[in-house]
Amino acid sequence: MRRDLATVLVEWQETWIPELIEREFDLSLVPWELNKVVTFAGCRRTGKTYLMFQLINELAKTAEKESIFYINFEDERLEKSIETLTELIPTIEELYGKKERLYLFLDEIQNVENWDSWVRRVNDSRRDVRLFLSGSSSKLSSREIPTSLRGRAITFEVFPLSFREFLKFKEFKIPEWLEFSREKPELLNLLREYVLYGGFPEVVLTGDVRIKRMLVRDYFNTIIALDMVERYGIRNPKELRAFIRLLLNSEYSSLSKLERTMRSLGYSISKATLSNYLRYLQECYFAFPVEVYSPKVKLRIQHPKKVYFVDSSFLTFLSIKFGENFGRLMENTVFIELLRRGKEVNYATGDSWGVDFVLPDEETLIQVSYDVSNPETMERELKALKKAKRLFRWEEAVLITWDTEKKVDGIEIVPLWRFLLEGC
Structure with missing residues (x-):
């Protein structure tokens, strides 16, 4: 028996899970009785671990405690090798005996090389073992999961708190019909906090802006150090940081323009390397490049990408x-x-106009503008939507604002809070 592995397993059974605020997650979506591997993929600190704990809480209502185990493969005591995985089930059975069914929750499993081969073998050969995996890499997502696990896994992508979850963390009770009177100022104040400081659970629960800043910068440094530099063997972290800073300060990103800018800053770098960096950022769920909407592949490639x-x-x-x-x-x-709602997203552009979001599957256009109280601003935003509607021959168009709600020329104008709580 591996002593370090046994120590971690015993420690888990003795400490169990901490108190948690539950996320809005439909437990009925988890295929408890099917022979499927369940994976959770998302950026660091978005709450994948606590979502696993939430499932463990649910399981503990009907399953024996000593049949449920959680292991974090960022624990420095564990060797990140296939041998550790191979010895996991035998070690559990030696410590606690053979169970009718074993539930294994394996966090950040992408740190173990060739983890997918072990997962496939166990999933195929041990019908008495259910596997739940998480990782801060899209390699665990339904789009990029290893070929060996295709058809064997169901994936849930985890993002920072939604606005509804944020309000729950803030103990704000949403009025049943979303008709606000006395609650409206408080709601808008909380919405402003959400837009400014985001939905990372730990950041949301921290009231001090200085600590929020420290946490976010720490997340950023960890993502670069562990999810990019270490995982992809990047030799020049300073170059990578400069590239990310450019993305953070650019609404549109063209690799050719980025290459020229990087060279002007003294970095000898190719478009191919920049393209790899952008892919790495997407694979670790940090940044998402969005293409222009066009049936022509050439135009999609040629146009700059918007990065969120x-x-x-x-x-x-x-x-x-x-x-x-x-x-x-x-x-x-x-x-x-x-993205949280699973939408395919593009953007649209033309001569002197642009639309922020194009949803091809729903044939819907979405524009976002903070303040449309100025008639010229309102006219500009509506004009872009109308041009896109004619170009694509679509009917649905929405203008999302801070707190304006009405309908103009067949275009719905909705406040941000309503969109986040109800959709559009």
């Missing part, structure tokens, strides 16, 4: 240009909400 970030707090605390640009923060918030 997993949480608006990175823009607030790490960018120079967008720290006080509330419209940009609102747009990033809307994008993550669309």
